[in-house]
Amino acid sequence: xxxxxxIGDSTTRETYWRDTFAxxxxxxxxxxxxxxxxxxxxxxxxxxxxxxxxSGLRCLDAGCxxxxxxxxxRAAGARAVVGLDYIDATIQSLRESDPGIRWESGSxxxxxxxxxxxxxxxxxxxxxxxxxxxEGMFQALWAALAPxxxxxxxxxxxxxxxxRRRMDERPGLYAPxxxxxxxxxxxxxPGVADLGVMGFAWREDRSSVLYDLLPLTSAPHWDQPxxxxxxxxxxx
Numbered sequence: 001x002x003x004x005x006x007i008g009d010s011t012t013r014e015t016y017w018r019d020t021f022a023x024x025x026x027x028x029x030x031x032x033x034x035x036x037x038x039x040x041x042x043x044x045x046x047x048x049x050x051x052x053x054x055s056g057l058r059c060l061d062a063g064c065x066x067x068x069x070x071x072x073x074r075a076a077g078a079r080a081v082v083g084l085d086y087i088d089a090t091i092q093s094l095r096e097s098d099p100g101i102r103w104e105s106g107s108x109x110x111x112x113x114x115x116x117x118x119x120x121x122x123x124x125x126x127x128x129x130x131x132x133x134x135e136g137m138f139q140a141l142w143a144a145l146a147p148x149x150x151x152x153x154x155x156x157x158x159x160x161x162x163x164r165r166r167m168d169e170r171p172g173l174y175a176p177x178x179x180x181x182x183x184x185x186x187x188x189x190p191g192v193a194d195l196g197v198m199g200f201a202w203r204e205d206r207s208s209v210l211y212d213l214l215p216l217t218s219a220p221h222w223d224q225p226x227x228x229x230x231x232x233x234x235x236x
Contacts, residue, residue: 010133014107016173017131018086021065025090030066033127042210043154043200043228044069047124050152050198050216050232054078057121062108062141063128067094070101073124082117084108109136111143119146125153130176134185142189145235152232155182157199159225179220179229186233193236194218199226 024032031040047069048054055077061070064083067090073081082102085091094103106113108125109132123141141151156163156176167174177185179197186195199214199222214226 013131013173013175022087022089025066025087030068032065039210040068043126044072046198046200046213046230047126047152047154048072048076050230051122051124051150054122058119058146060084060114060117060120060123060141060144062114062123062125063131064094064103066090067098067101067103069124069126071098074101078122082120084114084117108132109140111136111140114140114144117144119149120144121146121149123149123151125151127154129153129155129182130174134177134181138185138189142233142235147235148193150232150234151186152230154200154228154230157226157229160227161225162227179225182229182231183218186231189233189235191236193234195231195233197232198230200228200230201226 021032029037031037034040054073056079058080059073059078061073061081061083064070064085067083070081070083082104083094084104084106086105086107088105091103091105104117108128123144125137125141129137145151158164158167158176158178163176167176182197183195186192196216196218197220198216199220200211201214201224203209203212214222216232
């Protein structure tokens, strides 16, 4: 258990997550830090739902992991797909196994590197926000969006008691945001046309479906804080 880290120490935090994900990427399964493959697949499906359609669009999967969602985007008809991740060995492997997708090594907060990839109609950041400085991520990924493009992400919700307990285990390293803070970050983005969040609420019976999806809204008033948040912002 991590007992003494400072969230202000960005170098320590980045090193921790690089080491953590390098170990996860070396495992044989593809769902990385999700509890199950089903939970990852559910999340990918909701992201596609939020995108409405990817057919003919340019898509960036920022923090692509082992490439599962990027492959879904290509299969759904995206015109061009770029997968970005900072585990170099994984990116090299993906270049060999899936040459139809452009795979690039780098951080979701590296504005210059992301700018060099071009402009995108859809930018996805799935399970990324809790691991990186939020302002840097939002600014870098927002700048990569073309007019009328959408930024779509999923992250644990710091308002949720279960997530709070996880945060206490890794203080300053695992750092999800509260729902209100996510909304404030999106509101500050230049040229934001509309925005909203959707809650993933644990079902009592999860034998067939893991979550109930709470309606997309820019002013959430939930009886119980959902475990995960999908956030979305559209550029004017």
